[in-house]
Amino acid sequence: MKKVSLLTLLSYFIISPVAGATVSRIDVSGNSRMDSESIRILSDVQIGDNVGETRTNAIAKKLQESGYFSRINVRMSGSVLKIDVSESPIINMVTVEGNDEISTDDLKKEIKTRERSSYDASTIGADVQRMLTVYQRQGYFGTKIEPQKIELSDNRVNIVYEITEGHPTWITDIKFKGNTRFSDRTLRGEILSREHAWWRFMTQFDTFDEDRIQYDGQMLRQFYLRNGYVDFAVRDTVGTFTPDREYYSVVFTVDEGDQYKFGKLTVDNPFPDIPDDVLLDSIVMKSGRVYNVDQVEETMSAIRGTIADHGYAFINIEPVPTKNDDTKTIDLVFKIQKTNRIYLNTINILGNVRTFDSVIEQLIPMRSGDPFSLQTIEEGRQRLMRTRYFKDVQMVPTRVADSNMMNLDIRVEEQPTGELSGGFGWSNINGFMVDAGITENNFMGRGQIVQLRASIAEYQKQALFSFTEPYLFGRQLSGGFDISYTMYDYSSLGSFGYDRDSLTLAGRMGWRLTDHWTQNVRLSLAFDQNYDIQVSPDWTKARLYTLGTNFRYYNLDTNFAQNTHTGVVANLGVAYTGFGGTESYMRYTADIVGMVNFWSDRWQLRSSLDFGYIQPLDGDYVSRVYRYFLGGESLRGFDVAGVGSRNWAYQTYALGGLWKLNGSTQLNFPIFIPDEYQIKGFVFMDYGVLGKPPAAEDTFTYGTITYPNDIDDNWRTSAGVGIYWNTPMGPMNFSWGWPLKMNEYDREQRFLLSFETQF
Numbered sequence: 001m002k003k004v005s006l007l008t009l010l011s012y013f014i015i016s017p018v019a020g021a022t023v024s025r026i027d028v029s030g031n032s033r034m035d036s037e038s039i040r041i042l043s044d045v046q047i048g049d050n051v052g053e054t055r056t057n058a059i060a061k062k063l064q065e066s067g068y069f070s071r072i073n074v075r076m077s078g079s080v081l082k083i084d085v086s087e088s089p090i091i092n093m094v095t096v097e098g099n100d101e102i103s104t105d106d107l108k109k110e111i112k113t114r115e116r117s118s119y120d121a122s123t124i125g126a127d128v129q130r131m132l133t134v135y136q137r138q139g140y141f142g143t144k145i146e147p148q149k150i151e152l153s154d155n156r157v158n159i160v161y162e163i164t165e166g167h168p169t170w171i172t173d174i175k176f177k178g179n180t181r182f183s184d185r186t187l188r189g190e191i192l193s194r195e196h197a198w199w200r201f202m203t204q205f206d207t208f209d210e211d212r213i214q215y216d217g218q219m220l221r222q223f224y225l226r227n228g229y230v231d232f233a234v235r236d237t238v239g240t241f242t243p244d245r246e247y248y249s250v251v252f253t254v255d256e257g258d259q260y261k262f263g264k265l266t267v268d269n270p271f272p273d274i275p276d277d278v279l280l281d282s283i284v285m286k287s288g289r290v291y292n293v294d295q296v297e298e299t300m301s302a303i304r305g306t307i308a309d310h311g312y313a314f315i316n317i318e319p320v321p322t323k324n325d326d327t328k329t330i331d332l333v334f335k336i337q338k339t340n341r342i343y344l345n346t347i348n349i350l351g352n353v354r355t356f357d358s359v360i361e362q363l364i365p366m367r368s369g370d371p372f373s374l375q376t377i378e379e380g381r382q383r384l385m386r387t388r389y390f391k392d393v394q395m396v397p398t399r400v401a402d403s404n405m406m407n408l409d410i411r412v413e414e415q416p417t418g419e420l421s422g423g424f425g426w427s428n429i430n431g432f433m434v435d436a437g438i439t440e441n442n443f444m445g446r447g448q449i450v451q452l453r454a455s456i457a458e459y460q461k462q463a464l465f466s467f468t469e470p471y472l473f474g475r476q477l478s479g480g481f482d483i484s485y486t487m488y489d490y491s492s493l494g495s496f497g498y499d500r501d502s503l504t505l506a507g508r509m510g511w512r513l514t515d516h517w518t519q520n521v522r523l524s525l526a527f528d529q530n531y532d533i534q535v536s537p538d539w540t541k542a543r544l545y546t547l548g549t550n551f552r553y554y555n556l557d558t559n560f561a562q563n564t565h566t567g568v569v570a571n572l573g574v575a576y577t578g579f580g581g582t583e584s585y586m587r588y589t590a591d592i593v594g595m596v597n598f599w600s601d602r603w604q605l606r607s608s609l610d611f612g613y614i615q616p617l618d619g620d621y622v623s624r625v626y627r628y629f630l631g632g633e634s635l636r637g638f639d640v641a642g643v644g645s646r647n648w649a650y651q652t653y654a655l656g657g658l659w660k661l662n663g664s665t666q667l668n669f670p671i672f673i674p675d676e677y678q679i680k681g682f683v684f685m686d687y688g689v690l691g692k693p694p695a696a697e698d699t700f701t702y703g704t705i706t707y708p709n710d711i712d713d714n715w716r717t718s719a720g721v722g723i724y725w726n727t728p729m730g731p732m733n734f735s736w737g738w739p740l741k742m743n744e745y746d747r748e749q750r751f752l753l754s755f756e757t758q759f
Contacts, residue, residue, distance in 0.1 A: 020050050020051045020052025020053070020055060020076065021050070021051065021052075021076055021078065021079050022048060022049070022050055022079060023045060023046075023047055023048065023049050023050075023051050023076075023079060023080075023081045024047065024079040024080065025047070025079070025080045025081070026040050026043070026045060026047070026080075026081045026083065027080055027081070027082050027083065028040065028083045028084075028085070029082070029083070029084045029085075030084050030085045030086055030087070031085055031087060032087060032155070033087055033090075033155070034068060034087065039063070039083060039085065040083075042062065042063055042066055042068075043059045043062065043063060043074075044059070044062060045059060045081060051076055051081055052076075056074040056075060056076060056081075057074075059074045059083070060072045060073070060074045063083070063085065068087060068088055068118050069085045069086060069087055069088055070086050070087070070088045070089075070119070071085065071086035072084075072085050073085075087118075087155060088118040088119045088120065089118070089119040089149075089151070089155050089156055089157040090116060090117070090118060090119070090154075090155065090156050090157070091113060091114070091115055091116065091117055091118070091119055091156075091157060091158075091159055092115065092116075092152055092156040092157060092158050093115060093158045093159070094108075094111060094113055094114070094115055094158075094159045094161075095158070095159070095160050095161070096108065096111075096160075096161045097160060097161070097162050097163065098162055098163035098164060098165065099163045099165065100165060101135075101138060101140060101165055102134060102135065102138060106134065107131055107134065107161075110127065110130035110131050110133075110134060111130075111131070111161070112126065112127055113127055113159055119149070119157055119159075124147045124159065125147075127147070127161070128147060128161070131145055131161065131163075132145060135165070136209075136210075137209055137211065138168065138207065138209075140165055140166060140167075140168055140169065140207075141208065142166035142167070142169065142246075143163065143164065143165050143166060144163070144164045144166075145161055145162070145163050145164075146161075146162045146164075147159060147160070147161050147162075148160040148161075148162055167246070168207040169207060169208050169241075169246065169247065169248055170196035170206050170207055170208070170247050170248070171193060171194070171195055171196055171206055171207065171208055171247070171248050171249075171250055172195065172196060172242060172247035172248065172249055173195055173249050173250070174188050174191075174193060174194075174195055174250045174251075174252075175249070175250070175251045175252070176251070176252045176253075176254060177251060177252070177253045177254070178235070178253055178254045178255055178256065179254055179256060180256065181227075181229070181256050181259070182227075187220065187223075187252075190219055190220060190223040191216035191219050191220060192205055192212055192215060192216055192219065193205055193206070193209075193212055193213060193216050193250065194206045196247070208248040208250070210239070213237055213239060213250060214237070216237075216252070217234040217237055217252070220232075220234060220252065220254065221233075221234065222293070224256065225291075225292075225293040226292050226293060227259070227290060227292070228259040228260050228261060228290040228291040228292070229256050229257050229258070229259055229260075230257070230260050230291060230323070230330065231255070231256075231257030231258065232254065232255065232256055232257055233254070233255045233257075234252060234253070234254055235253045235254065235255055236251075236252075236253040237250070237251070237252055237253070238250070238251045238253075239251075258328055259290065259291075259328065260290075260291045260323070260328050260329060260330050261287075261288055261289060261290055261291055261328065261329050261330070262285050262286065262287050262288065262289050262290075262291055262329065262330060262332065263287060263322075263324060263327070263329030263330055263331040263332075264287060264331040265280075265283050265285065265286075265287055265331070265332050266280075266331075266332070266333050266334070267279040267280060267283070267303070267334045267336065268333055268334065269336060270336055270337070270338055271307065271310070271312060271336075271338075273310065274306075274307065274310050274312075278306060279303055279306060279307075279334075279336075281306075282299065282302040282303045282305075282306045283299050283302075283303075283334075284298045284299050284302060285299065296319055296332070299319075299334065300317045300319065300334065303317055303334060303336070304317065304375075307336070312338070315336055315337065315338060315339065316336070316337040316339060317334055317335070317336055317337075318334075318335045318337070319332055319333070319334055319335075320332070320333045320334075320335055341371060341404065342371070342372040342404050342405070342406055343369060343370065343371055343372055343404060343405055343406070344366060344367070344368050344369060344370050344371075344372055344405070344406055344407075344408055345368065345400050345403075345405035345406060345407050346368055346407050346408070347361075347364075347366070347367070347368055347407075347408045347410065348407065348408070348409045349361070349410045349412070350409055350410065350411045350412070351411050351412045351413055351414070352412050352414060354414055354442070354445040355389055355390075355412070355414060355442060355445045355447070356445050356447075358471075358474070359389075359442075359445070359446060359447040359471070360384065360410065360412070362447070362470075362471045362474075362476065363380070363383045363384055363387065363447075364380035364383065364384070364410070365379055365380055365383070366380060366408075372397070372406045377395045377397070378395070380395065380410075381393050381394075381395050384410075384412065387441070387442075387447070388415075388417065388441060389412075389414060389415070389417055389441070389442045389447075390412045390413055390414055390415060391413045391414065391415040392412070392413040393410070393411070393412050393413075394409075394410075394411040394412075395408060395409075395410060396408070396409040396410075396411060397409075417440060417441040417442035418438070418439070418440045418441075419437075419438070419439045419440075419441070420437075420438050431457055431458025431459050432457065432458050433455060433456070433457035433458070433460075434455065434456050434457075435454065435455030435456070436453070436454060436455075437451060437453030437454065437464075438451070438452050438453075439451045439452075439453075446469075447470050447471060448467065448468065448470070449466070449467070449468040449470070449480075450466070450467055450468075451464070451465070451466040451467075452464070452465050452466075453466075458489075459488070459489050459490060459492075459493045460486065460487065460488055461486070461487045461489075462484060462485065462486045462487070463484065463485050464482065464483070464484040465482070465483045465484075466480065466481075466483075467480050467481055467482075468480035472509070476511060476512060477509065477510070477511050478508075478509065478510045478511070478520075479507075479508065479509045479510075480507070480508055481505070481506060481507045481508070482504070482505075482506045482508070483504070483505055483506075484502075484503075484504050485501075485502070485503050485504075486500075486501070486502045486504070487499075487501050487502075488500040488501075488502075491531065491533065493640065495629070495631070495639060495640065495641035495642050495652060495653055495654040495747055496629070496640070496641050496653070496654070497532070497533060497534065497650060497652070497653030497654075498530060498531060498532040498533070498534075498625050499530070499531040500528060500529070500530050500531070500625050501528065501529045502526050502527070502528045502529075503526070503527045504524055504525070504526045504527075505524065505525045505526075506522055506523065506524035506525070507522070507523050507524075508520055508521065508522040508523075509521050513551075516553055516554055516555045517552070517553055518551075518552045518554070519549060519550070519551050519552070520549065520552075521547075521548070521549045522546075522547075522548055522549070522550070522575075523546070523547050524544075524545075524546045525543075525544070525545055525546075526542075526543070526544040526545075526546070527541075527542075528541070528542040528543070528544065528625075529541055529542075530542055530623065530625050532623070532624055532625060533650065533653075534624065534647055534649075534650050534653060535623075535624070541582070542581075542582045542583060542623065543581040543582050544577050544581050544582070544583050544626075545577065545578065545579040545580065545581045546575050546576065546577045547575065547576050547579075548574060548575025548576065548587070549573065549574060549575075550571055550572065550573040550589075551571070551572045551573070552569075552570070552571050553569065553570040553571075554569050555567045555568050555569075556568075556569060556595070565595045565597070565604070566595055566596055566597045566601075567594075567595060568592065568593070568594050568595075569592070569593045570591065570592040570593070571589065571590065571592075572589070572590050573587075573588070573589040573590070574587070574588050574589075575587045578617060578618075583622060583626060584616070584617040584618045584619075585614050585615055585616045585617055585622050585626075586614070586615040586617065587612070587613070587614050587615075588611075588612070588613045588615070589611065589612050590610075590611045590612075591608070591609065591610040591611065592608065592609050593606070593607070593608040594606070594607050594608075595607075602669070602670045603667070603668065603669050603670070604667075604668040604669075605665075605666075605667055605668075606664075606665070606666045606667075606668065607663070607664070607665045607666075608663055608664050609661075609662075609663040610634070610660070610661070610662050610663065611659075611660070611661050612628050612659060612660050613658070613659040613691075614626075614627065614628070614658045614659065615658075616658070616694065620694050620695055620696070621694045621696055622658065622694060624655065624656050624693070627655075627657055627658060627693065628656055628657050628658070628659065628660040628690060628691070629641035629644070629654055629656050629657075629690070630642075630643050630644060630657075630660060630662055630688050630690045630716070631643050631654075631747070631749075632749070632752070633752065633754070634662055634686075634688065635662055635687075635688045635716060635718060636664075636684065636686050636718055636720055636735055636737035636752055637686065637718030637719075637720060637737030637738050637739045637748065637749070637750065638716065638718065638737075638739060638742070638746060638747065638748060638749060639747035639748060639749040640749075641654040641656075642654070642746055642747035642748065642749065643688070643690055643716050643742070643743075643746045643747075644656065644657055644690035644712070645657065645690075645692060645693055645697065645709060645710055645711045645712055646709065646710040646745045647697075647700055647709055647710075648699075648700040648702075648707040648708065648709050648710070649702055649707075651710070651745055652747075655693040655697050655709065655711075656690075656693055657690040657691035657692055657693055657713070658691050658692065658693065658694065659690075659691035660688065660689070660690050660691060661688065661689050662686070662687065662688025662689070663686070663687055663688065664684055664685070664686045664687075665684065665685050666683070666684040666685075667682060667683050667684075668680045668681070668682045668724065669681055669682065671723075678725065678726035679723065679724070679725045679726075680723070680724045680725075681721070681722070681723055682721070682722050682723070682724060682735075683719075683720070683721050683722075684719065684720055684721075684722065684735070684737075685717065685718070685719045686717065686718045686719075686720075686737070687715065687716070687717045687718075688715070688716055689713060689714065689715045689716070690713065691713050692711055692712070692713050693711070697709055697711070698711055710743075710745050712743060714741075714743060715741060716739065716741055716742055716743075716746070717739070717740040717741045718737045718738060718739045718740055719737070719738060719740055720735055720736050720737035720738055721735070722734055722735030722736065722752075723735075732753075732754070733752070733753065733754045734751075734753055735751070735752045735753075736750055736751055736752075737749075737750060737752065738750065
């Protein structure tokens with residue numbers, strides 16, 4: 001009997017903590033902000049539940065995970081569940097201090113701790129790690145962030161992240177192992193990262209960034225693939241601190257492999273009505289040439305275009321390579337696969353709150369019922385993005401079940417389209433300039449452009465209001481008007497010698513003729529006041545009513561990395577001034593600019609030609625302020641209006657001409673400074689001829705004596721060198737020109753500087 005009692009007693013002490021007790025009451029203590037009933041609900045315990053040690057631990061954990069409490073004690077006292085808590089402080093304010101290199105706004109994007117939330121040490125620790133990651137991506141590996149908790153009354157705290165930034169962790173050297181075909185210097189030029197130097201103060205490419213280093217490996221592979229090394233691989237990339245832990249040393253270990261050339265090049269042509277020779281002519285590379293992955297992509301694009309010209313828009317092209325290790329060649333077969341013709345069913349525009357559907361429909365090149373083309377859809381997306389109405393544009397096609405139709409959802413995310421801008425600059429023709437303006441590029445969501453701008457320069461002041469409707473009458477037809485008031489203070493500038501105030505009202509219309517040609521028509525009314533000391537000691541009034549048209553050709557391909565272009569831009573214009581105004585003449589204009597890039601697009605040859613002709617009507621006189629002048633930026637080495645006919649009495653002032661022909665040939669080339677600074681050198685040769693003024697200017701009467709003026713229409717030429725710098729603030733041009741052919745009364749200007757910036 002005693003043994004049975006002892007076993008029963010031991011079983012009671014062992015089993016009872018696990019079995020627990022039935023809860024008859026729940027007591028909550030220590031709370032001040034949160035009411036007891038809310039804590040009971042959070043604990044998820046009901047009267048009558050059986051609660052033991054395992055359950056009390058689970059209750060404590062559940063309350064802890066809520067984030068409202070800093071300390072929790074849960075226990076059973078008989079049949080009473082006692083919950084004793086200490087509430088976490090409430091965060092009153094979150095601030096960041098000590099940051100200079102990274103803005104507070106950018107850092108706060110990484111902070112998840114919020115004001116009026118409960119204090120949580122784990123969340124604050126995670127905030128610190130995210131901010132440290134941001135600094136490390138900028139190269140600041142030595143940055144320290146200490147979160148401080150400042151206690152306030154009423155169980156509130158302020159959180160301050162105190163930051164000690166230190167200096168960036170620069171890359172002291174970049175080395176390569178395993179490279180025998182290309183030097184370290186060549187390979188360093190093909191990657192984005194750079195070795196630190198004092199003059200790299202305007203770039204961050206010389207700081208260590210692990211993500212950028214990985215991207216450098218991809219750039220190396222593309223470089224080798226362009227040079228025939230198809231087996232190239234980056235075996236290892238190691239970045240190590242220097243002993244003082246202030247710099248990083250980066251080593252790329254590469255395996256170059258062998259160089260391959262193009263072997264047999266063929267096209268698998270499934271179209272019986274397209275000759276094989278036509279497709280073979282689209283292949284841009286030749287057998288025996290070094291393999292180049294870029295030329296493979298160019299060939300695929302060329303074949304697509306050739307097939308599209310024959311009416312087949314839906315194809316897939318797959319280049320199938322065959323590697324010949326014995327001959328070190330790669331045979332390529334361009335396999336062309338037909339696809340079933342698919343059409344657009346419906347186009348749905350989603351996400352636009354402000355911009356009208358009609359504006360978006362005018363911008364996209366596809367309509368319901370058109371053949372489905374990913375190229376056309378991407379073209380539409382690019383057009384929408386170029387408007388800058390939208391932060392993001394997504395084209396989402398979905399197949400209509402059991403049909404050859406596709407629905408297209410155009411999902412847009414709008415962004416502010418108003419711009420408040422300003423700028424300053426300097427040039428030889430206008431002197432120092434400051435301007436400011438406000439522009440709305442999507443007025444009332446209709447795609448209309450409204451601009452108000454003013455500029456003040458040393459020799460010119462202007463105020464402008466402009467309005468443009470890009471889809472007049474719901475068609476691909478732009479229309480608008482401009483109102484401007486301009487004051488030219490040219491009496492003390494160069495060889496102009498006149499002042500002019502002009503109020504101009506103009507209306508215009510424009511339309512696209514082809515993919516590259518556009519035309520516009522402009523009607524303008526100018527009410528001028530002119531002061532020309534060679535004509536009169538007083539201001540004279542003039543009215544110019546002008547109707548003109550202009551044809552523009554634009555076909556440029558741009559390399560944005562090198563800031564160079566290839567292609568042609570041209571303008572042809574004719575305008576009639578008359579309709580009862582004070583001046584009556586025809587004006588004919590033409591200009592063309594051609595650009596060619598070569599040597600990896602780092603060199604550019606640019607040539608331009610500009611022609612203008614004024615045909616006087618109702619006589620042969622045209623006031624000097626409306627004639628042509630040459631010099632300055634139009635003929636470097638000469639002063640502004642520094643060439644051409646001169647008045648006998650006012651030899652510092654040019655008479656201008658009724659026609660002009662001038663041009664320039666310029667070679668732009670890289671200099672020793674790395675490409676990321678976009679600094680180029682150039683050499684140029686300018687040439688031009690300024691026609692004679694009206695016959696009335698052949699002589700000048702002084703008192704009772706008539707003297708001959710210096711009249712000529714001779715050629716002038718000049719040559720020089722210069723530097724172009726596309727600074728973060730705006731482009732700057734420095735040029736030095738020397739006249740090669742000139743007249744004795746011409747005015748020289750050897751140095752020319754111009755720059756401008758926007759903010």
